Amino acid sequence: ADVTFTETTADGSCPNAYVLTRTWTATDQCGNTTIHTQTVTVEDTTAPTFNESLPADETVECDAIADAVTLTAIDSCQVEGDRIVVTFTEETTEGSCPSNYIVTRTWTATDDCGNSVSHTQTITVQDTTAPIVTTDYEDEISVSCGDIPEAPELEFEDACSTDITVEFEESSTFDGSDDPYQIIRIWTVTDECNNIGTYTQTISVSVESQVEGLSTDLCNGDDIQFDLFALLDGDYEIGGTWTVTSGNATIDGSIFNPYELELGTYTFTYVDDISACPSETTVTLVLNDDCIVLPCGDADEVIISKAVTANGDQWNEYFEVTGIEGCGFTVEVQIFNRWGAMIYESKDYQNNWNAFVHGSSVGGSDKVPTGTYYYIINLKDSGLKPFAGPIYVGTK
Numbered sequence: 492a493d494v495t496f497t498e499t500t501a502d503g504s505c506p507n508a509y510v511l512t513r514t515w516t517a518t519d520q521c522g523n524t525t526i527h528t529q530t531v532t533v534e535d536t537t538a539p540t541f542n543e544s545l546p547a548d549e550t551v552e553c554d555a556i557a558d559a560v561t562l563t564a565i566d567s568c569q570v571e572g573d574r575i576v577v578t579f580t581e582e583t584t585e586g587s588c589p590s591n592y593i594v595t596r597t598w599t600a601t602d603d604c605g606n607s608v609s610h611t612q613t614i615t616v617q618d619t620t621a622p623i624v625t626t627d628y629e630d631e632i633s634v635s636c637g638d639i640p641e642a643p644e645l646e647f648e649d650a651c652s653t654d655i656t657v658e659f660e661e662s663s664t665f666d667g668s669d670d671p672y673q674i675i676r677i678w679t680v681t682d683e684c685n686n687i688g689t690y691t692q693t694i695s696v697s698v699e700s701q702v703e704g705l706s707t708d709l710c711n712g713d714d715i716q717f718d719l720f721a722l723l724d725g726d727y728e729i730g731g732t733w734t735v736t737s738g739n740a741t742i743d744g745s746i747f748n749p750y751e752l753e754l755g756t757y758t759f760t761y762v763d764d765i766s767a768c769p770s771e772t773t774v775t776l777v778l779n780d781d782c783i784v785l786p787c788g789d790a791d792e793v794i795i796s797k798a799v800t801a802n803g804d805q806w807n808e809y810f811e812v813t814g815i816e817g818c819g820f821t822v823e824v825q826i827f828n829r830w831g832a833m834i835y836e837s838k839d840y841q842n843n844w845n846a847f848v849h850g851s852s853v854g855g856s857d858k859v860p861t862g863t864y865y866y867i868i869n870l871k872d873s874g875l876k877p878f879a880g881p882i883y884v885g886t887k
Contacts (some may be wrong), residue, residue: 492519493851494518495516497514504603505563507602509533511529513530513846514528531783532665535605538606538608539569539608540564541834546560547588549612550616553616553617553650556594556616559581566606568810570709575602576600579596583595587685590652593613614788622647622650624678625647626644628648633697635697636696638769640694652684657680657772662674670698671695673779674693675693676693677689677690678691701725704763704774705721706722706723707722707798709779710780711750711752711754713782714748715807716804716806718806718885719742720745720885721798721807725770727763727876732762732764735760738757745761756775758774788873790878792814793814793868794813796882798882799844808845810844812824818869822837822839825842825843827864827866827867828864829864834848834864866881
């Protein structure tokens with residue numbers, strides 16, 4: 492007998508779901524036949540599988556989130572060269588602050604028959620790092636009281652936050668004495684997730700007096716308002732306290748009037764307890780009776796200033812030659828510093844020099860430095876010999 496075979500395919504709901512009908516027919520020489528039919532129902536119920544290692548759940552800092560990996564998949568029924576489609580989604584769930592949140596990543600592989608497999612990775616993102624300082628600065632400094640630096644302008648940055656709060660506080664252990672003390676500067680920096688960083692600068696301060704007390708002579712016949720600050724040289728604040736240390740005298744703040752006081756030596760003490768460098772300084776005044784007004788033409792009648800305190804208080808503002816008013820003399824004046832350099836000259840002096848600088852003066856100030864200077868005065872047409880002597884100039 493002869494046997495024939497046929498096979499037909501009926502499509503199903505998807506490419507990998509269908510029905511095969513197979514038929515075998517046996518025929519003898521007389522045309523008698525026998526038929527056998529086999530029905531094969533083919534289905535795809537198996538999902539694809541991923542090829543790569545699957546990313547695991549993790550907890551990371553907010554600046555260390557890795558990029559999503561690319562996954563591919565294979566299916567047992569796929570035709571060679573037919574790619575399994577893998578879709579990717581990512582969702583973010585907000586947390587307690589802007590840099591704390593959860594990232595959910597999902598990869599889904601689906602074959603042609605709708606069988607699918609999914610993998611989900613959960614990334615817990617957190618911000619546990621405080622802001623950092625980006626400005627170089629010294630955290631410990633040792634200085635004298637006159638060299639305390641200003642607080643530096645520090646800048647900060649945070650890996651995840653754009654809104655950074657900076658609080659600055661400065662405290663001091665200074666008690667007004669000359670004991671060493673400390674200045675503590677603290678910067679407190681907070682990010683959006685309340686991570687707090689603290690940065691400190693400690694300044695150790697030594698107290699060294701930078702004020703020198705000077706001395707000068709005054710005449711008890713001069714009714715003048717002498718400012719004692721003219722006898723201080725150095726850095727000080729003017730809000731301190733003057734007291735009479737020796738001598739029967741009274742003062743009004745820093746003003747001393749020598750008129751009709753007893754001849755002799757007077758000392759005064761200035762206490763500066765408000766500056767960064769507190770100090771206690773003593774100055775000395777010697778009263779004489781050299782300033783007596785006499786009639787014209789007598790050398791003893793000429794009164795020459797012993798001190799000029801050009802500090803704007805209206806007292807002793809100018810170097811004056813008096814006692815010759817109405818005499819018709821022309822006053823010629825020369826003033827020299829202690830090195831012998833002439834710092835001022837006038838051929839017709841009008842009692843108008845108040846310590847302003849001359850071309851031979853040292854320094855860049857518009858006033859000469861505080862100190863002792865020397866004058867030569869010639870009263871032209873007076874018949875008198877030139878006068879020479881020292882003068883104290885205070886320009887504080």
